[in-house]
Amino acid sequence: MIDTSRYAALFRSEALDHVEVLNRLLLQWEGEPGDLSPLEPAFRAVHTLKGMFSAMGLETAGQRAHELENSLATLRGAAAGDVSAVLPALFAGADVLEQALSAAAPSAPAAPPAGALHVRLRIPREEPLPGVRAFLALRKARELGAVAGLHPPEEALVGDNFSGELEFSLETDAGPAEVEAALDGVGGIDVLTCRLAGDAAAPPIAAAEEPGEARRFVRVAPERLDGLLDRIGELLIVRDRLQQLTAGEVRGELAGAIHQASRMLSDLHQAVMQVRMVPVWQITNRFPRLVRDAAQRSGKEVDFQVEGRDVELDRSLLEKLSESLVHLLRNGVDHGIEAPGERERLGKPRRGRLRLRVLRDGAQVEVQVSDDGRGIDRDAVAGNAAERGVAGKGQSAALSDSELLELITTTGVSTARSVTEVSGRGVGLDVVATQLRTLGGSLEVESTAGTGTTFKLRLPLTLALLQALLVQAGGQRFAIPLLQIAGTLEAAAHDIVGLNGREYLRVRGELVPLLGLATLLGIPPSPTCSPLPIVVIASGERAVALAVDQFLGRQEIVSKEFRPATGTLKLFAGATILGDGCPSLILNSSAAAARVLEIHASEGTAAALAGAASTIGAAS
Amino acid sequence: MKQSVLICDDALFMRTMIKDILSEAGYQVVGEAATGAEAVEQFRALQPELVTMDIVMPDMGGIDAVREIIGEHPEATILMCSAMGQQALVIEALQAGAKDFIVKPFQPSRVLEAVQRVLS
Numbered sequence: 001m002i003d004t005s006r007y008a009a010l011f012r013s014e015a016l017d018h019v020e021v022l023n024r025l026l027l028q029w030e031g032e033p034g035d036l037s038p039l040e041p042a043f044r045a046v047h048t049l050k051g052m053f054s055a056m057g058l059e060t061a062g063q064r065a066h067e068l069e070n071s072l073a074t075l076r077g078a079a080a081g082d083v084s085a086v087l088p089a090l091f092a093g094a095d096v097l098e099q100a101l102s103a104a105a106p107s108a109p110a111a112p113p114a115g116a117l118h119v120r121l122r123i124p125r126e127e128p129l130p131g132v133r134a135f136l137a138l139r140k141a142r143e144l145g146a147v148a149g150l151h152p153p154e155e156a157l158v159g160d161n162f163s164g165e166l167e168f169s170l171e172t173d174a175g176p177a178e179v180e181a182a183l184d185g186v187g188g189i190d191v192l193t194c195r196l197a198g199d200a201a202a203p204p205i206a207a208a209e210e211p212g213e214a215r216r217f218v219r220v221a222p223e224r225l226d227g228l229l230d231r232i233g234e235l236l237i238v239r240d241r242l243q244q245l246t247a248g249e250v251r252g253e254l255a256g257a258i259h260q261a262s263r264m265l266s267d268l269h270q271a272v273m274q275v276r277m278v279p280v281w282q283i284t285n286r287f288p289r290l291v292r293d294a295a296q297r298s299g300k301e302v303d304f305q306v307e308g309r310d311v312e313l314d315r316s317l318l319e320k321l322s323e324s325l326v327h328l329l330r331n332g333v334d335h336g337i338e339a340p341g342e343r344e345r346l347g348k349p350r351r352g353r354l355r356l357r358v359l360r361d362g363a364q365v366e367v368q369v370s371d372d373g374r375g376i377d378r379d380a381v382a383g384n385a386a387e388r389g390v391a392g393k394g395q396s397a398a399l400s401d402s403e404l405l406e407l408i409t410t411t412g413v414s415t416a417r418s419v420t421e422v423s424g425r426g427v428g429l430d431v432v433a434t435q436l437r438t439l440g441g442s443l444e445v446e447s448t449a450g451t452g453t454t455f456k457l458r459l460p461l462t463l464a465l466l467q468a469l470l471v472q473a474g475g476q477r478f479a480i481p482l483l484q485i486a487g488t489l490e491a492a493a494h495d496i497v498g499l500n501g502r503e504y505l506r507v508r509g510e511l512v513p514l515l516g517l518a519t520l521l522g523i524p525p526s527p528t529c530s531p532l533p534i535v536v537i538a539s540g541e542r543a544v545a546l547a548v549d550q551f552l553g554r555q556e557i558v559s560k561e562f563r564p565a566t567g568t569l570k571l572f573a574g575a576t577i578l579g580d581g582c583p584s585l586i587l588n589s590s591a592a593a594a595r596v597l598e599i600h601a602s603e604g605t606a607a608a609l610a611g612a613a614s615t616i617g618a619a620s
Numbered sequence: 621m622k623q624s625v626l627i628c629d630d631a632l633f634m635r636t637m638i639k640d641i642l643s644e645a646g647y648q649v650v651g652e653a654a655t656g657a658e659a660v661e662q663f664r665a666l667q668p669e670l671v672t673m674d675i676v677m678p679d680m681g682g683i684d685a686v687r688e689i690i691g692e693h694p695e696a697t698i699l700m701c702s703a704m705g706q707q708a709l710v711i712e713a714l715q716a717g718a719k720d721f722i723v724k725p726f727q728p729s730r731v732l733e734a735v736q737r738v739l740s
Contacts, residue, residue, distance in 0.1 A: 128723035129702065132710045136720065158707040187720070187737045 008056075010219060012101055015052050018045045019098045023289040026090055030292075036076065043072040049097055061100035068093035091289075116148075116169045117176055120193035121183065123164040131157035133188045134166045140186050144179055145172025165192075222315060225276050232269050233466075239265055241590075273314070273462050280358045281309035283322040287329060291354060294333040301340050301351040302333055308358030313365055314462040320439055321367070321459065324432040328369040328455050329354065331429075336373030336453055346450070348372070363461050370454035376447040381407050405445045409433035432457075434581040440558045466559050468586065470552035470578070471535060474518030474525050477584045479557055479576055484589035486538040488551060490531035502600050505534060505545040512536065513600040514545040520592060520599075521571065537589045544596040555579070559586060571595065622648035623739060626666055628659040628682065629674040629701065634724070638672055638701070641728045642735065656680025660688045663696070670739060671698045673718065675709050683713045690717035697738050701726075 022045045025038040050065035068090070075086065121137055123130035134157050141147050150168040157166075172179060180194040239262045246258060284306050295302040313321070337343075337352030344350055357368040378399045385407045399407070409430045432455075433443045441459035468479040469488070489507075497504045497511060504511040514534070518525035526549045535546045557576040573588035625647050629635045632654075639649045651666045653659040657680045663671060671689070675682040682700065689696050700713045700721040710721050719738040722731050 128704060129707055129710060129721070131707050132702075132714070132721060135711050135714060139714065158711060185737070187733065 009221060011052060011056055013219065015049055015101050016098070018049050018052075019094060019101065020285045021045045022049075022094050022097075023091075024285065026087065026094065027288050027292060030087055039072055039076045043069060043076060046072060046097075053100070058100060061097065064093065064096050064100065068097070116171045117179055117194055117196060119168055119170055119179070119183070119191070121166045122190045122192050123166075123188065124190060125164065127164075127188045130164045131159070131162045133186075134162070134164075137166065137183055137186045137189050138168070140182055141168070141170050141179070144174050144182060145170050225272070225315070228272055229276065230467075232265070232272055235265055236269065276315050276462070277312040278315045278318060279309065280311050280313060280318065281306075283318055283325070284309055284356060284358075287325070287356065290326065291329055291333060294330050298334050299339055300333055300337050302337055302354050303351050304329075304354045304356075306356045306358075308360070311358045311360050311365060312461075313459070317439060317459060317462070320435065321457070324435050324457065325356065325367065325369065327428055327432055329356065332369060332371040332373065332453070336371035336375075338374055360461075365459045365461055367457040367459070368454055369457075370452060372452040375449040375451060375453055376404060376408070376445075377449070378404060378447075401444070401446055404447065405433075405443065408445070409443070434577075434579075437577040437581055438558060438579060440560050440577075466557050466576075466586070467554060468557050468576075469535065469554050470584070471517070471533075471548040472550050472552055473516070473521070473546075473548045474523040475549070476518075476523060477552060477578065477582070478517065478521075479555070479584050479586045480535060480537075480589060481573070481586065482554060484537055486536045486543055489534050489536065491534050491545075491547075492531050496532070507536065507543070507545070510543075512543050512545045513596050514547060515596045515599065517546045517548050517587075517592075520546065520595060537593045542593070542597060544593045546592065546596070557584075557586070622646060623670060624648050624650040624666065624668040625670045625672065626651045626653065626659070626662055626668040627672050628653040628656075628662075628677065628685065629672070630654050630677045631674075634674065634701070637726060638731065641726065641731050644728075645732050645735075647735070654678075656682060656685035656688075659685045663689050664692070667693075669697060670735065671696065672701055672722075673698050673713070674701045675703075675706060675713065683709065683716055686713050686716045686718050699734060699738055 022042055025042040025045070029035070029038040029042075046065055046069045050062055050069055053059075053062035053065055071086070071090065071093070119141065121134065123133045127133050135154075138147065138150070138154070138157075147168050147170055150166075152162065152166070156162055170179065174182070176194045176196065180191050183189065183191050183194070242258060243262065246255070250258070287306065288304055291302055291304040294300075332354050333352075337354065338346070338348070340350040343352065353372045355368070355370050357366075357370075359366045359368070381404060382399055409432070436443050436457055436459070439459055441457060444456040444458070445453065446456070447453040466479075467482040469482055469485060470477055470479055472478075491505055495506045496514065497506060499511075503514040505514040506512075516525050516528075517535075528547075529549070533548050533551055535548060537544050537546060555578070557578070559574040559576055570591050571588055572585045574586045576584055576586055578584050625642055627635050627638050627642075627649055629638070635652050635654075639652070642649055647670070650668055651662045653662045654677070656677050659671070659673065659677075659682075660680070673682045673686060677685075680688075686698055686700075689698065694717070696717075698713075698718040700710055700718045701724065702710045702721050703724050714721070720734050722734045
């Protein structure tokens with residue numbers, strides 16, 4: 001019996017593709033009921049799904065797929081009849097399959113299951129008695145777990161025809177890295193492959209449905225790409241440090257080598273960012289179905305078009321964008337586009353138009369969601385804003401697009417249900433705007449009464465993501481990149497030592513220079529609490545301790561460039577927008593540590609502090 | 621503290637070569653044996669940290685000597701010395717409990733590499 005859990009992720013992603021294809025084909029048929037050609041590929045998609053469900057032991061879902069397959073088989077042969085009678089059942093069938101897939105989702109995606117590893121080894125040509133070397137590797141593997149599927153068979157190792165390559169699967173609790181290290185330790189062998197058998201490059205369960213799509217892809221778990229990028233992020237920091245340490249110190253070949261290594265690292269960074277790019281259709285493919293359902297629910301007739309499906313965006317960005325787009329599309333159908341009868345009265349075509357366009361513009365992407373509906377009612381928005389005490393302009397008709405945007409993305413206004421009813425807009429737009437800001441993007445709106453509304457979302461192509469610790473100091477929030485933090489602790493009063501008017505923290509028997517982060521940044525410090533939360537930052541051989549008001553937790557943030565006024569200390573590495581939409585500065589830890597050390601080394605601490613305060617003050 | 625080695629080979633020439641390689645690298649050769657039986661006897665007396673063992677020797681071959689030694693001291697570290705073309709015999713010795721093997725003609729670097737590997 002195969003342990004199917006190993007294949008769960010692959011199964012799910014591939015089965016979802018088939019459900020998507022099915023939905024697309026059903027929509028196509030709904031649009032043109034006379035044309036029966038979508039039924040054949042739809043039948044094939046369901047058939048493939050049926051097989052996949054059975055292979056995974058999902059009997060009930062397999063049965064549902066079987067029923068759907070039967071309905072489609074019958075329709076294939078029939079002449080075009082009353083489509084509206086069958087379609088709801090078919091769509092419902094597709095939904096059932098999708099739900100079955102969600103149910104089959106692995107409950108804890110965290111730890112990869114301990115399973116069989118696929119191992120390939122090669123004994124280099126120069127090794128004497130390669131077969132015996134292979135035997136030693138095999139013996140080591142058997143110490144770690146059960147070996148199966150050995151190729152060539154063990155007897156062949158002593159023959160003269162042994163090629164030097166050996167392949168087997170290893171059932172073990174040890175991880176791939178551990179196994180690889182152990183095999184490496186045998187000596188005289190190269191480990192070519194050592195990975196979970198269910199991962200990547202696994203044979204496709206079903207052939208690609210789309211004819212002409214003969215390109216080959218490797219499915220890779222997204223976490224692996226994230227891991228890769230994290231490592232490179234760490235390497236980039238090491239590179240910066242290396243450059244800092246050697247600046248002006250080295251020349252000639254060493255300098256050349258350092259320069260070359262850093263250039264190659266930049267290339268590698270670019271290459272990995274490129275690998276993370278995925279085409280927009282990965283999220284937009286499910287939108288036609290979503291728009292159709294929204295239109296059905298609200299009794300609207302909508303033609304939906306997607307342009308620019310092949311534009312590529314960073315995977316994590318695309319995932320985060322998806323929610324906002326769903327929001328805007330639903331809004332467009334629910335509130336933008338008028339009911340068919342009303343449209344006819346207005347002299348518009350019965351069917352409304354909803355369009356999603358994705359445009360690449362240099363290092364940015366613009367996503368437009370536009371409808372040809374009634375437009376946003378500026379009077380209602382302004383009136384409602386005034387009612388809620390949000391500054392309104394009075395002459396509502398004169399609201400500019402940017403003023404309108406400001407109002408509809410204001411939490412108090414936009415989330416109020418009355419606004420939705422009156423103006424026909426606004427629900428959750430503040431969420432969309434905030435989401436975009438956290439991604440380093442921006443939102444624009446163009447709306448004309450009677451002719452429609454266009455939302456423009458501008459985004460960077462890639463995200464510079466950073467793991468950071470959020471802290472509060474002097475009542476403000478700051479982000480400190482995790483990679484630069486040596487540790488955090490809560491210091492008791494007796495751990496703090498005063499020397500020559502400066503404070504030190506006793507950390508594992510050593511005295512570490514201590515300064516309040518607020519003091520360092522020249523903002524009024526909050527009253528000291530006890531125990532005192534401390535962030536320890538390592539700077540080369542030295543460490544410094546920064547006291548803060550409190551730790552706010554770790555968070556993944558998007559770093560945006562930040563240009564401090566010239567001539568000021570470079571204590572900040574950038575800025576970010578937090579989840580609640582508020583900006584926060586990212587501390588440049590090495591500069592901060594250097595500044596603390598400088599202050600502690602200086603003669604008069606008070607003077608130095610005053611100096612620091614005035615310098616920072618000039619920056620803000 | 622130097623690690624102790626027992627060298628087993630029926631040819632004095634081979635023993636001398638291995639001895640020179642290991643001594644130069646800082647190992648202490650505490651004994652030599654020219655037969656399998658001697659090897660077992662010397663092992664009991666000296667309890668060396670490493671044994672290099674020729675396969676073909678008079679009066680009990682190297683493989684039987686490995687079985688004997690491992691039977692008494694399962695943790696013993698034995699490195700087989702083999703000639704080309706002795707795959708099957710080396711595998712037999714490894715199955716009997718030898719840790720690794722080196723192949724004649726000996727290259728000092730390869731010998732030391734193998735020794736370091738099994739002693740680590």
